[in-house]
Amino acid sequence: MSNVYTEAKKGIDPGTIDSVNSLKEDYKYGFSTEIDMDYAPKGISEEIVKLISKKNLEPEWMLTWRLEAYQRWTKMFEPDWPMLKYEKIDYQDQYYYAKPKSLKERPKSLADVEPALLETYAKLGIPLKEQEFLAGVVGAEYASANAKPKVAVDAVFDSVSVGTTFKDELAKLGIIFCSISEAIHSHPELVRKYIGTVVPRSDNYFATLNSAVFSDGSFVYIPEGVKCPMELSTYFRINAENTGQFERTLIIADKDSQVSYLEGCTAPMRDTNQLHAAVVELVALDNADIKYSTVQNWYPGDKNGNGGIYNFVTKRADCRGVRSKVMWTQIETGSAVTWKYPSCILRGDYSQGEFYSVAIANNYQQADTGTKMTHLGRGTRSRIVSKGISAGKAQNTYRGLVNIHPKAVDSRNFTQCDSLLIGNKCGAHTVPYIENKNSSSRTEHEATTSKIDDDQLFYCLQRGIGEEDAVALIVNGFCKEVLQALPMEFALEAQKLVAISLEGSVG
Amino acid sequence: MKNQEKHSINKLDNSRKRSKWALNYQKQCQEDLKKVGMPSRNAEYWKFASPNLWENTGLIPVSGKNFPKNDTQYLENKPEYYVEFVDGIIDPVTLQNLKKKLKECEISNFEESVCDQFHWANKLLGKAETKARKSYERPFALLNGGGSSQGIFLNCKESPRKPIHIFYSGEIEEKVNIRHLLKINCNAELHIIEHFSGNANYNVVTEGFLDSTSILNHNRLVSRFLRNSIITHFFINCMESSVVKTIGITLNNGAVRNETFLNLEGSQCDVTLAGLGVGRNQSSICDNSVFVAHLENSCKSRQIIKNVLTQGAKAVFQGKIYVDPKAQKTDGYQMSNGLILDEKSNFLVKPELEIYADDVICSHGSTSGSLNMEHLFYLKSRGISTNEARKILVEAFLEEVIEEISDLEFSKFVRKEIQDTLI
Numbered sequence: 001m002s003n004v005y006t007e008a009k010k011g012i013d014p015g016t017i018d019s020v021n022s023l024k025e026d027y028k029y030g031f032s033t034e035i036d037m038d039y040a041p042k043g044i045s046e047e048i049v050k051l052i053s054k055k056n057l058e059p060e061w062m063l064t065w066r067l068e069a070y071q072r073w074t075k076m077f078e079p080d081w082p083m084l085k086y087e088k089i090d091y092q093d094q095y096y097y098a099k100p101k102s103l104k105e106r107p108k109s110l111a112d113v114e115p116a117l118l119e120t121y122a123k124l125g126i127p128l129k130e131q132e133f134l135a136g137v138v139g140a141e142y143a144s145a146n147a148k149p150k151v152a153v154d155a156v157f158d159s160v161s162v163g164t165t166f167k168d169e170l171a172k173l174g175i176i177f178c179s180i181s182e183a184i185h186s187h188p189e190l191v192r193k194y195i196g197t198v199v200p201r202s203d204n205y206f207a208t209l210n211s212a213v214f215s216d217g218s219f220v221y222i223p224e225g226v227k228c229p230m231e232l233s234t235y236f237r238i239n240a241e242n243t244g245q246f247e248r249t250l251i252i253a254d255k256d257s258q259v260s261y262l263e264g265c266t267a268p269m270r271d272t273n274q275l276h277a278a279v280v281e282l283v284a285l286d287n288a289d290i291k292y293s294t295v296q297n298w299y300p301g302d303k304n305g306n307g308g309i310y311n312f313v314t315k316r317a318d319c320r321g322v323r324s325k326v327m328w329t330q331i332e333t334g335s336a337v338t339w340k341y342p343s344c345i346l347r348g349d350y351s352q353g354e355f356y357s358v359a360i361a362n363n364y365q366q367a368d369t370g371t372k373m374t375h376l377g378r379g380t381r382s383r384i385v386s387k388g389i390s391a392g393k394a395q396n397t398y399r400g401l402v403n404i405h406p407k408a409v410d411s412r413n414f415t416q417c418d419s420l421l422i423g424n425k426c427g428a429h430t431v432p433y434i435e436n437k438n439s440s441s442r443t444e445h446e447a448t449t450s451k452i453d454d455d456q457l458f459y460c461l462q463r464g465i466g467e468e469d470a471v472a473l474i475v476n477g478f479c480k481e482v483l484q485a486l487p488m489e490f491a492l493e494a495q496k497l498v499a500i501s502l503e504g505s506v507g
Numbered sequence: 508m509k510n511q512e513k514h515s516i517n518k519l520d521n522s523r524k525r526s527k528w529a530l531n532y533q534k535q536c537q538e539d540l541k542k543v544g545m546p547s548r549n550a551e552y553w554k555f556a557s558p559n560l561w562e563n564t565g566l567i568p569v570s571g572k573n574f575p576k577n578d579t580q581y582l583e584n585k586p587e588y589y590v591e592f593v594d595g596i597i598d599p600v601t602l603q604n605l606k607k608k609l610k611e612c613e614i615s616n617f618e619e620s621v622c623d624q625f626h627w628a629n630k631l632l633g634k635a636e637t638k639a640r641k642s643y644e645r646p647f648a649l650l651n652g653g654g655s656s657q658g659i660f661l662n663c664k665e666s667p668r669k670p671i672h673i674f675y676s677g678e679i680e681e682k683v684n685i686r687h688l689l690k691i692n693c694n695a696e697l698h699i700i701e702h703f704s705g706n707a708n709y710n711v712v713t714e715g716f717l718d719s720t721s722i723l724n725h726n727r728l729v730s731r732f733l734r735n736s737i738i739t740h741f742f743i744n745c746m747e748s749s750v751v752k753t754i755g756i757t758l759n760n761g762a763v764r765n766e767t768f769l770n771l772e773g774s775q776c777d778v779t780l781a782g783l784g785v786g787r788n789q790s791s792i793c794d795n796s797v798f799v800a801h802l803e804n805s806c807k808s809r810q811i812i813k814n815v816l817t818q819g820a821k822a823v824f825q826g827k828i829y830v831d832p833k834a835q836k837t838d839g840y841q842m843s844n845g846l847i848l849d850e851k852s853n854f855l856v857k858p859e860l861e862i863y864a865d866d867v868i869c870s871h872g873s874t875s876g877s878l879n880m881e882h883l884f885y886l887k888s889r890g891i892s893t894n895e896a897r898k899i900l901v902e903a904f905l906e907e908v909i910e911e912i913s914d915l916e917f918s919k920f921v922r923k924e925i926q927d928t929l930i
Contacts, residue, residue: 081551406850421865424832430860434873437854439847442876449862449869 040097046070049212052097056181056215059188069201069211076205082368083397083429086310086337087273094275096213096246166230176221177232180248183219190221194252198281198318198345206277206312206339210246214279217247222257222288231487233262236278249280253288255321260291262490273301273336277312286321286348291329293486295494298334300501305364305393308336315342319351319380326352329485331494332359332367333501341399343372346380346408353382356482358494360475360501361394361426370400370417370432375408375441386417387479390426391502397429404441411441419449420478422471422502472499528629529621535633536652543644552643555823555855556794560762561647561710561738589672590659595683595707597657609671611695613662617686620660628660628688635714635742639768642798642829648740648766651684651712658686663697663721670698670724670914677705680735689715689723691749696722700917703737703759704730712740719747719773724913726754728921731928733759734790740766747773747803754911756921757784757793758928764794771834774803782812783908785928786820786852794823801834812843813908815901816852827859830867837867845875846904848897898929 040051049070053063078089170177176187183191201211218234236247253259263280276298282290292315301308311334317326328342338361344353355371373382388396398417419428430447452474460470476483476495483491483498525533546558590605591598597616606614613627620626636648659673675685691697695718703709717723729737737759743751757763769778784793799808814822828839845854854875862869878900886896905925912918 409850419860419862421862421867424835424863424865426865427861427863429862430858430871432856432858432873434856434858434875435853436845436847436875437852439849439852439877443874445858445871445873447858447860447871449860449867451865451867 043092048096066212069208073208078205084337084366084368173226174223180217180219198316199279199314207279207314210277210279214246214248217249220251222253222259224254225256228259231260235264245276247278252283253290255286258289263294275310280315282317284319284324287323289325291327294330296332300334300365301336303363310337311335313340317344319346319348321348324348324351327354329356333497338367340369345374347376349377350379355384356485357386358479358482360389361396363392365394368397370398372401375404375411379410382413384415385481388419390428391422393425395427399431401433403435404438406437409440413443415445417447421451525621526624532633536649540649543646545646556792561736586672587669591674594677594679611665611667615660617658627662635744638770639742647738648712651710655684655686660688663691663695666696670700673701675703675705681707683707683709685711687713691717691721693718694720698724701727708735709737715743717745717749722750724752728756729759731758734761736762738764742768744770745776748775751778754781760791762792767797769799771801771806774805776806779809781908781911784814784822786816789819791820797826799828801830801837805836807838810841815846817848819851821853824856830862830864832863835864835866839869841871843873
């Protein structure tokens with residue numbers, strides 16, 4: 001164990017290690033930063049949509065696209081099928097656009113940057129040089145290029161992207177990694193070609209809302225034959241009160257390309273619920289390979305279930321090309337309410353979709369999460385491994401769909417969803433839909449629900465491991481299959497997160 | 508639908524004087540049905556198979572029929588204990604015989620039971636159904652409750668020596684409502700075998716109340732000659748240490764929906780549900796909707812569903828294991844397997860778990876696919892023809908359900924029927 005740790009340490013910048021070490025707090029990211037914000041008025045209306053579009057200096061087609069989505073949204077209803085109970089969301093009591101004021105004029109040096117913003121980054125464990133860059137300092141060179149492994153970061157603060165690192169280095173390879181508002185200007189043809197083709201504006205209530213009011217997000221384009229040399233990462237943070245974050249991520253992997261993308265999220269502690277409705281679209285063309293990892297650590301609310309983020313996310317990958325591959329890995333530890341189903345449309349022949357998930361719900365958290373695998377092409381394969389852990393008074397639901405189309409001959413699906421219950425006030429539910437319409441395809445589904453084995457716990461205790469550590473150890477073992485699928489830097493952080501999210505759940 | 512309701516209400520007015528408890532129940536059903544309405548195609552538990560398929564089931568039959576003896580019965584010798592429903596109406600001769608022979612049970616038909624103010628069923632009718640409706644609405648059971656006039660009420664005090672057979676026969680294509688009520692007292696064991704071989708569109712509701720340490724063994728066979736629509740409801744309430752084993756064999760070419768609700772109210776119950784379906788053409792739809800509610804500790808439940816599908820047949824399985832916070836030490840198991848033999852057939856399943864207790868072992872599995880080519884090759888390499896080899900493999904696939912049947916005579920008969928179906 002310790003060996004792995006030190007080995008891993010060599011390759012990671014000290015900031016990440018420090019952040020991992022300091023994770024032993026209740027909710028580490030629960031600070032809020034007092035920054036002068038530039039708000040749009042509260043509520044949602046056509047004017048707000050126009051305003052957001054104007055603030056981002058968007059072209060006409062984008063505005064029309066948004067307005068059409070908004071019109072549709074007004075006629076839609078919130079879905080009521082998830083096993084979630086939450087207070088009705090007042091969509092008029094939210095800010096749909098918030099931007100740190102200091103970004104209006106780009107600062108000349110780090111000294112000019114709002115100190116509070118820098119402090120936020122420091123608390124988040126982002127190293128200084130990156131901080132400088134992320135704060136948008138003019139002429140800030142990205143110096144730590146020798147550090148390995150490299151991670152290019154795009155940070156989204158409330159509604160806007162505050163900076164992207166390593167851009168130039170990536171540009172040499174032809175990779176486009178920037179905020180989506182920037183991409184709308186600099187690469188309109190790409191955005192216009194792909195946006196809304198995976199998650200259409202009419203997809204569902206939250207996706208439609210996002211289409212109307214999304215303010216920023218990340219855009220990635222990997223050109224033909226390029227293997228992205230570093231992990232790309234986006235960092236989302238909701239800072240302002242009563243603000244909804246609506247980011248939109250679009251990743252396009254052209255033929256024979258490869259990319260690994262990380263996403264992390266945090267939010268400050270507040271006793272009101274905040275809304276987060278994101279859309280992520282992935283497009284994989286022939287032989288492309290996308291790996292999308294998420295560590296979702298939004299504020300989960302306090303021990304009595306007050307506050308926390310409502311997380312309604314639509315994530316979908318379209319494997320358009322032959323032999324394309326998409327892999328979703330998610331560690332869901334935060335949010336008061338999670339509603340999230342990263343899916344794969346396996347359109348290309350012999351394409352592959354994988355979904356690895358750990359969802360931990362403690363206290364009053366509720367998670368309704370899972371995946372959809374739609375097999376359309378010949379010989380498509382999908383694999384689902386989902387681990388749900390419930391503790392305290394939490395409810396954890398796996399909801400999934402495996403649909404094998406009559407034309408998807410020789411397709412395979414394997415699903416495994418295991419639940420672990422800690423305490424007798426929580427719940428674990430499994431709602432899989434399996435539709436096989438084809439005789440040459442095979443589906444397999446297995447699910448188990450159990451509690452932490454007394455023998456295992458006893459064994460650990462007997463060897464002098466404290467009860468909490470023992471539970472963390474056993475739970476980590478339970479999630480091992482998924483944690484192994486994460487990139488190294490994330491795996492360590494995720495392991496710690498698993499331990500932290502379960503703190504106070506035993507005894 | 509409106510016409511149907513009207514029809515059934517008119518019919519009730521003409522019937523004999525019913526006692527208050529039965530009338531109240533019927534009225535309640537009719538009112539609830541108006542509130543609930545018939546299910547739409549989008550309703551959660553009707554997504555996979557449209558409720559329209561069963562639209563023609565469940566109306567009271569036209570009374571005053573002669574009882575033409577149906578000699579197409581597929582059991583050569585009539586079993587010792589049996590009762591027959593011809594065109595949905597109970598044959599009084601068979602009932603009289605059964606009453607004479609069967610001293611262990613108190614048996615009466617629906618009409619005479621509901622006219623008796625002090626009948627043993629007066630506190631039970633509709634109680635299991637009400638519990639079942641808490642899981643999700645059962646409009647077809649309400650339709651039945653609002654307009655049934657046929658069925659048997661059986662109070663089992665001691666264990667009968669042999670299974671009781673219930674035959675549903677007849678030629679005409681009627682809409683038929685049948686309602687049974689079973690009460691099994693402490694330590695008694697009852698074995699019921701239902702044979703569907705009539706052409707009517709049946710809507711059958713069976714409510715069962717098991718006292719502690721009682722045993723209910725239930726088999727249902729839908730004949731391979733039928734093309735009609737059948738919907739059955741099997742609502743069972745189990746007290747402490749009772750045992751239930753229910754096995755449904757569906758071989759027909761019509762739409763069959765079996766709604767089963769097992770309410771485990773006592774501790775240490777042991778329930779088994781098995782379903783077997785052979786679908787041979789496009790109109791063949793086998794839909795099993797199962798809800799097992801674990802409400803007390805240390806109960807055990809097992810579900811096994813096997814479907815063989817060819818020629819565009821469809822099989823649906825929606826099973827749910829619910830575990831209450833009180834139901835610690837629950838052992839739940841659920842397995843559904845589909846064997847799809849051609850490109851047109853569908854196997855649609857939703858195996859759900861809803862668990863609120865931590866010290867439980869619950870697992871479910873579901874597989875679907877075609878025959879294993881290696882198995883087929885093995886048999887062929889030993890000189891068995893492709894067709895014969897396929898048949899052997901299909902029979903082997905179904906065997907797990909058949910071997911659950913405890914009555915040897917019946918299981919032998921089922922094996923033969925399945926072999927004939929597979930030709």
